[in-house]
Amino acid sequence: MDTPLPTATIQLSGRLDAQTVPVLWTDALNTLARNPGAPMVFEASGIAYCDGAGLAMLLDLRRRPRAAGAEVRIQNLPAAVQTLLDQFKIADYAAITPPAAVPQKLPEQVGRISFSIWQDLLAMVAFTGESTAAFARLLIRPAAVRWRTVLILAEQAGVDAVPIVALLSWLLGVILAFQSAMPMKVFGAELYVANLLGLSILRELGPLMTAIILAGRTGAAFAAEIGTMKVNEEVDALTTMGLDPVRFLVLPRLLAAVAVTPLLVVFSDLISLAGGAMVMAALDIPATTFVNQIINSVQIKDFLSGLFKSVVFALLIAGTGCLRGLQTRTGASSVGRATTSAVVTSITWIVIADGLFAVIFYHLGI
Amino acid sequence: MTTADPIIIRVEEFTAGYDGNVLLNRLAFEVRRGEVFVILGGSGCGKSTLLKHMIGLYQPMAGRIRFGDDDIVQANDLTRQAILRRFGVMYQSGALFGSMSLLENVRLPLEEFTGLDDDARDLVALMKLDLVGLRPFAHHTPAEVSGGMQKRAGIARAMALDPEILFLDEPSAGLDPVTAAELDLLILRLARNLGMTFVIVTHELASIFAIASRVIMLDKRTKGIVAEGDPKQLRDHSDNPWVRQFFNRRTEAS
Ligand SMILES: Nc1ncnc2c1ncn2[C@@H]1O[C@H](COP(=O)(O)OP(=O)(O)O)[C@@H](O)[C@H]1O
Numbered sequence: 305m306d307t308p309l310p311t312a313t314i315q316l317s318g319r320l321d322a323q324t325v326p327v328l329w330t331d332a333l334n335t336l337a338r339n340p341g342a343p344m345v346f347e348a349s350g351i352a353y354c355d356g357a358g359l360a361m362l363l364d365l366r367r368r369p370r371a372a373g374a375e376v377r378i379q380n381l382p383a384a385v386q387t388l389l390d391q392f393k394i395a396d397y398a399a400i401t402p403p404a405a406v407p408q409k410l411p412e413q414v415g416r417i418s419f420s421i422w423q424d425l426l427a428m429v430a431f432t433g434e435s436t437a438a439f440a441r442l443l444i445r446p447a448a449v450r451w452r453t454v455l456i457l458a459e460q461a462g463v464d465a466v467p468i469v470a471l472l473s474w475l476l477g478v479i480l481a482f483q484s485a486m487p488m489k490v491f492g493a494e495l496y497v498a499n500l501l502g503l504s505i506l507r508e509l510g511p512l513m514t515a516i517i518l519a520g521r522t523g524a525a526f527a528a529e530i531g532t533m534k535v536n537e538e539v540d541a542l543t544t545m546g547l548d549p550v551r552f553l554v555l556p557r558l559l560a561a562v563a564v565t566p567l568l569v570v571f572s573d574l575i576s577l578a579g580g581a582m583v584m585a586a587l588d589i590p591a592t593t594f595v596n597q598i599i600n601s602v603q604i605k606d607f608l609s610g611l612f613k614s615v616v617f618a619l620l621i622a623g624t625g626c627l628r629g630l631q632t633r634t635g636a637s638s639v640g641r642a643t644t645s646a647v648v649t650s651i652t653w654i655v656i657a658d659g660l661f662a663v664i665f666y667h668l669g670i
Numbered sequence: 671m672t673t674a675d676p677i678i679i680r681v682e683e684f685t686a687g688y689d690g691n692v693l694l695n696r697l698a699f700e701v702r703r704g705e706v707f708v709i710l711g712g713s714g715c716g717k718s719t720l721l722k723h724m725i726g727l728y729q730p731m732a733g734r735i736r737f738g739d740d741d742i743v744q745a746n747d748l749t750r751q752a753i754l755r756r757f758g759v760m761y762q763s764g765a766l767f768g769s770m771s772l773l774e775n776v777r778l779p780l781e782e783f784t785g786l787d788d789d790a791r792d793l794v795a796l797m798k799l800d801l802v803g804l805r806p807f808a809h810h811t812p813a814e815v816s817g818g819m820q821k822r823a824g825i826a827r828a829m830a831l832d833p834e835i836l837f838l839d840e841p842s843a844g845l846d847p848v849t850a851a852e853l854d855l856l857i858l859r860l861a862r863n864l865g866m867t868f869v870i871v872t873h874e875l876a877s878i879f880a881i882a883s884r885v886i887m888l889d890k891r892t893k894g895i896v897a898e899g900d901p902k903q904l905r906d907h908s909d910n911p912w913v914r915q916f917f918n919r920r921t922e923a924s
Pocket residue numbers: 688689693711712713714715716717718719720
């Protein structure tokens with residue numbers, strides 16, 4: 305027959321507060337763990353003060369599962385502390401750790417991600433439909449659009465973007481001209497840098513560069529603006545006032561973006577070519593020669609196809625920005641996610657659209 | 671509460687305002703340990719201003735705000751930190767962090783200011799939520815619970831470090847009468863059970879009569895305190911007719 309183990313008594317005294325409790329708590333748990341079979345008594349009569357951390361420790365000591373006959377007892381707890389502790393039911397705290405999130409298996413994760421991408425595509429299709437409908441209504445009743453808002457937005461998206469577009473376009477033209485002039489000079493063919501520059505900038509790089517700047521500046525701004533309005537329940541307020549958020553918020557932004565983007569692209573094309581011309585001038589090719597070479601080598605369709613692409617890019621960027629804004633849920637972090645997602649999604653769409661255009665233009669012979 | 675309770679906050683010669691315009695002129699009052707002290711007055715008379723000065727967010731034009739021997743107006747950084755640890759504040763909107771669960775909101779000050787390990791912090795935070803009746807909602811985010819629950823969670827977070835004093839700015843603003851009454855009961859229970867001191871800004875008359883052990887009433891015209899004492903006494907026996915009107919909720923004649 306086992307004789308019961310002697311009862312261990314531990315003294316708790318003085319102040320149990322956030323300063324003293326961390327050490328005491330660890331010690332007490334270690335003592336419990338070292339004596340799994342022995343009944344434990346905490347002698348508490350010496351406690352002078354006990355705060356929330358102290359109460360949590362007392363509760364924790366008693367809620368730990370112990371072998372039969374090895375229970376934890378807290379004796380002579382001062383009445384004031386006992387009253388405080390009585391506010392809590394130990395049974396409510398039986399589970400030592402909160403239930404951890406069940407780890408997902410790989411197929412489940414793949415499934416979930418695919419599903420969310422599918423859902424996102426559906427949302428985009430629905431949004432495109434709504435925007436197109438709003439656009440159609442606009443054609444019937446142009447006065448319903450808030451043209452003043454469109455103007456202000458166009459100024460922010462277009463005029464204010466001029467310096468950064470100029471800076472990057474100029475750099476692009478200079479780098480492209482310089483890097484291609486070096487090898488071509490070996491063959492005495494540096495004049496053909498003009499052909500290369502004219503085609504690649506007008507068809508591809510001008511629109512692409514402008515679109516990426518637009519995605520980072522304007523797409524992000526649209527998402528953040530509408531997202532904040534969503535968080536502040538302003539979008540809900542619009543809806544309840546009978547004002548369609550798509551007509552009220554999305555349409556002006558789409559119009560503004562479509563209006564300014566081609567202009568920015570023309571501007572970007574010109575600045576890039578001017579950058580190229582500067583490099584060529586340094587290589588003793590006068591600007592008139594450079595310009596004539598470009599005029600002779602590129603066709604108007606090259607320029608127009610670049611402009612056409614930029615209109616599509618503008619719709620993608622502004623649309624994605626507005627959609628992500630409207631999809632914002634609650635809280636500041638949600639606005640951050642909406643903004644990030646607006647930039648990433650619209651750049652992805654720009655790349656996809658650009659690839660599609662390359663294929664389509666090739667088959668149409670443009 | 672009796673006048674024998676020790677004074678925990680003493681405001682002396684306090685003058686404050688914005689942009690050189692005095693809003694509160696030479697206020698003096700004290701708050702005693704364990705009382706529910708209510709600051710009231712008409713809209714725009716400077717109640718929130720007074721509260722924000724008491725918690726050290728703004729510097730007054732003149733005067734002292736003493737917590738024990740320490741004056742929060744003159745305090746250096748170290749003393750200031752020590753004073754800040756003595757009180758918790760619940761802001762009018764709750765000011766919970768939207769991206770965190772209620773439990774994480776309450777746990778945040780514990781992470782910053784105590785040496786408790788993770789499990790211990792969770793338990794302390796969970797017990798605070800239990801005190802305000804929100805233990806089952808610990809893992810919800812603020813957006814997922816009602817306005818009244820957000821206020822209670824704000825109180826739980828303000829209590830995380832067991833402050834001696836809780837400052838509440840219009841706790842029942844925007845709540846329905848039933849929820850507001852529940853909040854009053856919660857405040858009374860905490861004041862009684864934990865011996866905590868409350869400094870509350872409110873104009874809810876029902877709430878004032880239910881919880882206040884003492885009120886001061888600010889007035890825009892005199893820029894000072896027009897009445898001080900037990901709210902029921904003031905309602906029935908104040909010699910200032912305007913004060914009696916306020917408590918009896920009558921509009922001013924003429
Ligand atoms: N940060 C500030 N700057 C300037 N004026 C302020 C500021 N905060 C409040 N006020 C003004 O001070 C007055 C009192 O405000 P407040 O203390 O919020 O009143 P209450 O809380 O009593 O309604 C109001 O007229 C308000 O416009």
